[in-house]
Amino acid sequence: MTAPLSLNHLEAAGFKSLTTLTPDEFYTSAPERLTAGGRAVSYFGLPEEGGTRLILILAFDYERRLEALSTVLNDSFRSLTPDFPQLHLFEREIAEQCDLKAEGHPWLKPVRYQLKSGLPVPPGITEFFKVRGRETHEVAVGPVHAGVIEPGHFRFQCHGELVFHLEIALGYQHRGIESRLIGGPGKLTSHYMETLAGDTTIGHASAYCRAVEALCCARVPPRAEVLRAIMLELERMANHTGDLGALAGDVAYLPTASFCGRLRGDILNMSALICGNRFGRNMVIPGGTAFDLSPALIKELKLRLDAAFRDVRDAADLLWSTSSVMARFEGTGIVSKGTAMALGLVGPAARASGVRHDVRHNFPVGIYNSKAVLSEGAPESGDVYARAYTRWLEIKRSYELVSGLLYSLPAGPIFAVPGPMKAESFVVSLEEGWRGEICHTAVTDNAGKFRHYKIKDPSFNNWQGLAMALRDGQISDFPLCNKSFNLSYCGHDL
Amino acid sequence: MLKEIISRLKQGHRTIDFPSAGIKLSPRFMGLPEIKCDACGGNCAKCADICPTGAIEITAGKPVLDMGRCVFCGKCAALCPGVFKFGADYKLAASKRGDLLLTGEVVKRAETLDASMKKIFGRSLRLRVVSAGGCGACEADCNVLQTLVFDLGRFGVQFVASPRHADGILVTGTVTQNMKLALRKTYDAVPAPKIVVAAGACAISGGIYAGHPETAGIPEDIPVNLYIPGCPPHPLTILDGLLRLLGRIE
Ligand code: SF4
Numbered sequence: 001m002t003a004p005l006s007l008n009h010l011e012a013a014g015f016k017s018l019t020t021l022t023p024d025e026f027y028t029s030a031p032e033r034l035t036a037g038g039r040a041v042s043y044f045g046l047p048e049e050g051g052t053r054l055i056l057i058l059a060f061d062y063e064r065r066l067e068a069l070s071t072v073l074n075d076s077f078r079s080l081t082p083d084f085p086q087l088h089l090f091e092r093e094i095a096e097q098c099d100l101k102a103e104g105h106p107w108l109k110p111v112r113y114q115l116k117s118g119l120p121v122p123p124g125i126t127e128f129f130k131v132r133g134r135e136t137h138e139v140a141v142g143p144v145h146a147g148v149i150e151p152g153h154f155r156f157q158c159h160g161e162l163v164f165h166l167e168i169a170l171g172y173q174h175r176g177i178e179s180r181l182i183g184g185p186g187k188l189t190s191h192y193m194e195t196l197a198g199d200t201t202i203g204h205a206s207a208y209c210r211a212v213e214a215l216c217c218a219r220v221p222p223r224a225e226v227l228r229a230i231m232l233e234l235e236r237m238a239n240h241t242g243d244l245g246a247l248a249g250d251v252a253y254l255p256t257a258s259f260c261g262r263l264r265g266d267i268l269n270m271s272a273l274i275c276g277n278r279f280g281r282n283m284v285i286p287g288g289t290a291f292d293l294s295p296a297l298i299k300e301l302k303l304r305l306d307a308a309f310r311d312v313r314d315a316a317d318l319l320w321s322t323s324s325v326m327a328r329f330e331g332t333g334i335v336s337k338g339t340a341m342a343l344g345l346v347g348p349a350a351r352a353s354g355v356r357h358d359v360r361h362n363f364p365v366g367i368y369n370s371k372a373v374l375s376e377g378a379p380e381s382g383d384v385y386a387r388a389y390t391r392w393l394e395i396k397r398s399y400e401l402v403s404g405l406l407y408s409l410p411a412g413p414i415f416a417v418p419g420p421m422k423a424e425s426f427v428v429s430l431e432e433g434w435r436g437e438i439c440h441t442a443v444t445d446n447a448g449k450f451r452h453y454k455i456k457d458p459s460f461n462n463w464q465g466l467a468m469a470l471r472d473g474q475i476s477d478f479p480l481c482n483k484s485f486n487l488s489y490c491g492h493d494l
Numbered sequence: 495m496l497k498e499i500i501s502r503l504k505q506g507h508r509t510i511d512f513p514s515a516g517i518k519l520s521p522r523f524m525g526l527p528e529i530k531c532d533a534c535g536g537n538c539a540k541c542a543d544i545c546p547t548g549a550i551e552i553t554a555g556k557p558v559l560d561m562g563r564c565v566f567c568g569k570c571a572a573l574c575p576g577v578f579k580f581g582a583d584y585k586l587a588a589s590k591r592g593d594l595l596l597t598g599e600v601v602k603r604a605e606t607l608d609a610s611m612k613k614i615f616g617r618s619l620r621l622r623v624v625s626a627g628g629c630g631a632c633e634a635d636c637n638v639l640q641t642l643v644f645d646l647g648r649f650g651v652q653f654v655a656s657p658r659h660a661d662g663i664l665v666t667g668t669v670t671q672n673m674k675l676a677l678r679k680t681y682d683a684v685p686a687p688k689i690v691v692a693a694g695a696c697a698i699s700g701g702i703y704a705g706h707p708e709t710a711g712i713p714e715d716i717p718v719n720l721y722i723p724g725c726p727p728h729p730l731t732i733l734d735g736l737l738r739l740l741g742r743i744e
Contacts (some may be wrong), residue, residue: 113672115707123672143676146655148623148637150630151673172672173627176708187546191565191702198631198726255498261641262508265729269520276522279631279726282567291522314501321497490629 004033004058007066007428009363010214015424015443018055018070026054026071027078033058033067034084039344039357041066041430041439043090045098046452048072052098057428057441061362066428079105086344089460112171112493124153124169131157131164139475143172150489156475163478166470168463173493181453185212185286194281197457197491199239202231202271203433204457204491205284207440210365211429212286215444218418222410224288225366230405231271231280231289233398236434238267240348240391240398241312243486247388248319250480251328259315266308270301288415298406305406309399316392329385333469333481336382345465346458347436348394349485352387354380359432367405373397373432387484394434421448433458435488457491509645512733513743523728524566524580531556531598533576541570541578547695547702553597561586562594562698565725587722587735594698594721604720606741611687615661616740618650621691622660624680627709628667628701631726632694636664638729651736657681662689662719668696668709681716689739693722693732701725 005018021029034040038058045052051074058067079102081088093111095102102108113123124143136159143151151172157165177192193208194201206228213220220228245260268278275283275291282290293301319325335345340353351358351374360368375393379386426443436458445451462485469481510517519525536555542548549563550570557577559570571578585603588594593602606612625633639646640653654660657680669677681690692712695701698721703709712718722735737743 115671118707120671120674123675143673144622144624144657144680148625148633148640148653150625150633151676172676173667173670174672174708175627175668175670175703176706177703180706187544188702191546191567195629195631195702195725198629199634201631255501258642259501259505261638262505262643265638265641265643272520272523274522276520276524276568277566278635278728281565281725311505314504318497318501488630 004029004067004069007068009064009066009430010210010365010427012214012217012422012425012427015426018068018426020053021069021071023071023073023077026069027080030056030069030080031083033069034080037062038067040086040090041437042428042441042454042456043087043094044441044454045094045100046443047098050074052100054094055441057439059362059430061357064362073100076101076103078103081105081107085342089464110171112174114171114174114176123171126169128155128169129157129165129167133159135159136164152489154478156470156478158475161474161476163470163473163475166467168467170463170489170492173490175494177494178453178455181450184450184453190285195490196455196494197459197488198279200235200433200435200438200457200488200491202228202235202280202284203431203438204455205280206232207429207431207438209284209286210431211427211440211442212421213418214427214429215421215425215442216286216418217422218287218416220366221288221413221416223292223412224414226405226409227274227289227291227293227414228284229367230402231274231283232431233402234267234271235280237395237398237402238264238271239434239486240395241267243391243483244316244319244388246483246486247329247384247480248325250483251325253319253322253325256315256318259311263308263312263315266304270304270308273297273301273304285415287418288413290415292414293406293409298409302403302406305399305402312395316395319388326385328480329388330383332384332477333473333484334381334383335465335469337380339468340382340465343464343468344461346461347432347434348390349387349462349465350436351378352380352390353382359430359437363430371401384480384484423448435459435486436462455494457488459487459489459492462487463492509642512644512730513737517730519582519584519728519730523582523584524568526581526583526586526601527559527561527564527596528579528581528599529557529559529596530577530579534574541574544569544573547704556597558595558597560595560699561723562591562721563695563701563704564723565695565702584728584730585734586724586727586731587720587738589720589739591698591718591721594723604735604738607689607719607739611689612741614687615689616742619662619689619736619740620652620654620660621662621664621689622655622657622680622684623653623664623666624677626665626667626673626677626697627670627703628694628696632666632696635726635729636666636693636732639733644729644733646733649737649740649742651740657683658685660684660688662691664691664693665697665712666693668700668703669711670709671707674710674713678713689720690716690718691720691722691736691739692718694727695723695725698723
């Protein structure tokens with residue numbers, strides 16, 4: 001039998017090198033590779049003459065390599081979810097996007113309620129899982145929520161205060177980005193990338209730029225690599241800081257809530273100091289970065305960074321030393337390591353359950369080749385506390401990284417013209433955004449334009465983690481659990 | 495309790511004065527476009543071509559920039575710095591859609607509500623934010639107004655959970671097909687008279703998603719009282735717009 005294609009991260013491989021397995025070979029090979037430790041980073045279908053081509057990209061984190069498996073089929077495909085739950089949403093997505101039936105999928109429902117034959121599909125209408133019994137009841141929330149947050153629909157099956165099950169229906173933010181990328185890059189491509197998830201502008205823009213650069217065989221100038229890393233780590237710091245504040249707010253601990261609200265803004269303003277925009281818009285471009293730092297700016301940034309970090313440390317320390325906060329954080333919303341692995345959770349949420357992988361560590365690019373990112377002694381209890389404390393450790397590490405990088409900017413240009421993209425090739429680009437692993441898979445056509453572009457935001461992996469965190473918990477703990485993940489609706493819905 | 499008090503002293507007083515001449519934004523911040531029409535020859539139209547959102551049109555030989563579509567990417571200014579420049583002014587909100595079309599340097603800022611509406615809402619405005627199909631950045635910049643830095647509450651403005659408690663809605667995002675019904679229901683649930691604010695390029699014009707069949711936009715029959723441009727608008731732009739609407743800034 002043909003072996004799966006072994007692939008390196010950011011290696012532009014010829015599309016033809018992707019051997020087409022027969023469906024039966026695929027159904028034998030995929031489970032075998034998944035059992036051997038493969039973690040799905042992308043699984044999607046693209047239309048091809050004679051059917052739909054399924055492409056499954058697996059990461060072997062500890063071997064720092066990828067594998068790609070592919071087959072072509074019609075009408076339906078066999079669901080592997082019953083044995084490999086990490087595929088559950090990928091398979092639902094394939095069923096929805098490619099109009100294929102996922103045979104044997106235990107949970108086959110729409111993912112985004114996307115247009116069908118050009119017509120809208122009523123969102124949130126599906127057969128929700130139901131618990132029946134005299135004393136059970138159902139709570140439905142959303143799409144419009146109480147706070148200033150994105151839309152989504154949540155169904156809780158409860159017994160009194162106890163949550164048996166939470167089902168999350170999304171798609172309200174679906175604005176049809178992926179299909180607009182085909183034939184690109186065009187005028188809007190980088191804007192789509194920067195707004196896949198507005199709070200992860202740098203993460204997604206970097207993943208996109210690296211994909212393009214790999215397809216162009218372009219080398220990013222070293223100075224631009226450092227600038228990108230500074231922006232990526234500032235993005236991480238800002239979001240984690242905001243979330244620590246929000247977590248404090250959810251347990252009614254106002255000092256940290258107020259301090260962190262301000263501090264998040266201070267960190268966003270540092271990004272604005274660099275590129276003019278608080279979210280890092282217009283900064284990362286294929287070939288490098290659009291803005292540079294002057295010595296005066298570096299000095300100003302360092303001053304602000306130190307001041308912000310000092311205050312974040314102070315605000316975070318209050319959390320760990322306040323027993324009423326810790327009593328609410330500890331033991332709440334536990335996701336076991338086994339569950340995290342089975343579901344393929346990523347990012348700080350996975351690390352807090354003891355699954356220690358991080359794209360910056362396992363598939364390092366640029367400055368991360370020479371920098372340690374994983375913190376020692378991180379909690380692995382999988383509860384709200386572990387997710388909160390993991391975020392704090394990551395803020396600390398990001399601060400150290402940015403501090404060092406500001407003073408080690410190599411001289412030279414910040415941009416090199418990338419050149420044309422290779423035709424009939426594909427590339428997998430991974431980036432550790434602040435929520436976790438971002439994966440972009442680009443396939444080019446015979447003119448070197450995008451034939452297909454697949455995006456996976458970390459939230460795609462992690463929403464089910466939130467649902468699991470609520471199992472057997474109190475419904476009143478939902479806001480707290482939710483904030484500890486703080487997943488993206490728009491990144492999921494695309 | 496003691497440690498909280500010590501922290502409070504260390505963290506200091508952080509609420510900014512607003513409006514104030516002392517507000518310092520990043521020198522790279524891109525605010526109000528200043529268009530030097532006279533410097534434009536009026537026949538190359540390269541700016542209209544380069545603009546990702548179709549925000550620039552050449553009308554009667556002069557460029558017209560639609561702030562309701564602009565995502566402040568700076569490409570036009572890089573192409574033609576003699577004509578396009580983005581200043582430091584964050585005061586961008588307008589009352590009429592047409593006021594967002596800039597040509598030359600005349601700007602028409604948001605106007606105060608009419609006397610009867612001002613009487614009702616001028617000192618207290620409660621808004622329900624409806625996030626309806628964007629990237630979450632506009633929501634983030636609305637949220638930040640509730641932090642102690644901006645302290646929205648001191649102006650009598652508050653974001654509330656229920657539309658029944660609200661005086662109006664603030665819409666962010668392009669309004670996807672999937673949010674159309676929810677937006678309608680939320681709007682209907684707000685007691686009249688009510689206010690509608692469209693915040694961000696997506697809500698105003700569809701932004702970068704304009705024309706996608708997945709999006710619908712704010713329906714014609716929901717009248718908008720305030721347009722706040724930007725992608726996303728700076729928090730100060732939102733705050734300034736809201737306060738102008740209420741007649742708190744002239
Ligand atoms: S700054 Fe605005 S008007 Fe100029 S090119 Fe960009 S989107 Fe168009």
